[in-house]
Amino acid sequence: MPKRYPPEFRRKVLDLVASGRRVAQVASDLDNSEQTIYVWRRQELIDSGQLPGATSTEQAELTAARRRIAQLEAEVAIHRRAAELLGEVVSPKGGLRRSR
The missing domain is CATH 1.10.10 (Arc Repressor Mutant, subunit A)
Known part of the structure; x- marks a missing residue:
């Protein structure tokens, strides 16, 4: 760094x-x-x-946005893994449906 x-x-x-x-x-x-x-x-x-x-301000905003996107992607991955472990599939519309 x-x-x-x-x-x-x-x-x-x-x-x-x-x-x-x-x-x-x-x-x-x-x-x-x-x-x-x-x-x-x-x-x-x-x-x-x-x-x-890109100005310094714009670069700072982009860095913050990239950091937030990475956090959200990590959260989504955790939720998907949790749903897999619980035997449920998360639909793109936000609802849950049971696996068969």
């Missing part, structure tokens, strides 16, 4: 780059990777509307 940096730290790094410091120097000084800074800079351009793409 990638290391998470606080938004304040990201902002300060991007401010240093915007002030004219080289990305390589900022990365070296702050013990960060150049690629990480480039990703942050690109996301900043997307968030400000200068580049097309």
Whole structure:
């Protein structure tokens, strides 16, 4: 899992780059990777509307939606397994019918 940096730290790094410091120097000084800074800079351009793409807010919403979908899929799997164990079949309409 990638290391998470606080938004304040990201902002300060991007401010240093915007002030004219080289990305390589900022990365070296702050013990960060150049690629990480480039990703942050690109996301900043997307968030400000200068580049097309999903904004940080949209990405957060998508992540939350994917997490919720995974939870719901797990719940459905548990319910299906429980119904199998009880000898019942769940119909798509939500009703139950007994197995023969």
